[in-house]
Amino acid sequence: MKRTKVLTLFPFIALTLSSCVNGISKDEYEAKLSEVEANYANITNVHINNRNNTTKYDYKEGEFYGYYNFALIIFVPITQGTYTWKDGDKYYHTEVHADSSKTKKSEISKEQFDTYMTAHKAKILSLMSEVTLKIHDFMQENPTTVSKAENEYKYDSFNKEYHFYSKVEETYQDSEGNPTKTDYFVSFKDQKLKEYHAKTGTSDSYRYFSYGDAKFNEPTMPDNSSNNQ
Numbered sequence: 001m002k003r004t005k006v007l008t009l010f011p012f013i014a015l016t017l018s019s020c021v022n023g024i025s026k027d028e029y030e031a032k033l034s035e036v037e038a039n040y041a042n043i044t045n046v047h048i049n050n051r052n053n054t055t056k057y058d059y060k061e062g063e064f065y066g067y068y069n070f071a072l073i074i075f076v077p078i079t080q081g082t083y084t085w086k087d088g089d090k091y092y093h094t095e096v097h098a099d100s101s102k103t104k105k106s107e108i109s110k111e112q113f114d115t116y117m118t119a120h121k122a123k124i125l126s127l128m129s130e131v132t133l134k135i136h137d138f139m140q141e142n143p144t145t146v147s148k149a150e151n152e153y154k155y156d157s158f159n160k161e162y163h164f165y166s167k168v169e170e171t172y173q174d175s176e177g178n179p180t181k182t183d184y185f186v187s188f189k190d191q192k193l194k195e196y197h198a199k200t201g202t203s204d205s206y207r208y209f210s211y212g213d214a215k216f217n218e219p220t221m222p223d224n225s226s227n228n229q
Contacts, residue, residue, distance in 0.1 A: 020158035026139065029153035032162050032188075037132055039191040040125055047214045048127055051206035057124060062086070064216040065120035083219050084108075084116040096219050105221050127207070131186055131196045138166045138184070147171055147179060161189045170200075 044061035058066045064085035081096040091113035094105045108116070138149035152165040163185070170180040182200040186193070196207040 021154050021156045021163070024153050024155050024162075026151070026153055029162060029164065030139065033132060033135060033164075035191045036188050036193060037129070040128060043124070043128075043192075043211070045212050045214050046124060047210045048124070049208050051204070051208075057127065058214040058216060059120060059124045060214045060216070061121070062117070064214075065117060066216055066219075067123075081219060082120075083216075084113065084120060085216055085218065086113065094219055094221075103219075103221065105219075128193055128209070131193060131207070134184070135164055135166075135186060138168060143168075145171070146182075156187075159189070161187045161194065163187050174201075 046057075046059050048057040049055065054070045056066070056068045058064070065083065066085075067082045069080045081094075083092075083094045083096070085092055091108045091110060092105060093108050093112070093116055094103065096103050134145070137143045137145050138151055143149050146168040147170065149166050149168040152163075154163040154165070155161070156163060164187075166184040168182050168184065170182055172180055174180050180200060182198055184199075185195070185197040187195045192211055193209045195209070196205075198205040
């Protein structure tokens with residue numbers, strides 16, 4: 001009898017949670033989106049990754065930056081990345097290449113460190129602004145990057161998240177000459193981007209954002225570069 005009560009509770013919970021997501025006006029959503037963009041200047045600690053963690057970014061202002069990318073090309077694992085970090089009173093920079101002979105750990109000056117970190121933050125902000133600029137374009141009556149966009153704006157009062165959904169027709173066609181269609185989803189919370197998802201046919205692209213938990217893992221140097229510190 002108790003099991004029956006538990007099982008019948010699940011549909012109720014699902015219904016309750018779904019009822020917490022309600023449509024809002026375009027103007028209300030746009031105002032909240034502007035707050036997200038205004039908050040970019042305050043981003044000092046962020047982690048960004050794709051769905052399977054084969055591409056990751058970690059940035060902590062004044063401390064470190066790490067970009068990691070892994071790909072399997074014709075069954076050959078390829079790892080690349082860019083790293084800049086501070087260790088005590090010393091500063092380092094490394095670019096990891098598919099050709100390990102080109103991978104070197106270099107000690108750099110404080111001025112070089114600051115220059116690299118400025119460029120790294122610009123990269124992080126570009127990954128964020130790409131998302132919000134896309135939303136702004138889709139919200140136009142005549143978007144410039146796609147042929148057509150049908151948008152929905154919602155607020156999840158349970159998770160306190162703002163959601164954006166868009167079904168678009170791309171400017172390019174598929175192999176059969178039909179308009180290519182993509183579904184987009186973006187969420188943000190507390191004036192910060194949380195998730196970006198684009199689905200075209202069987203192809204999915206994800207980008208997840210989290211804050212305050214950036215971690216730095218110093219890249220392993222190949223033997224040939226051990227004497228280039």
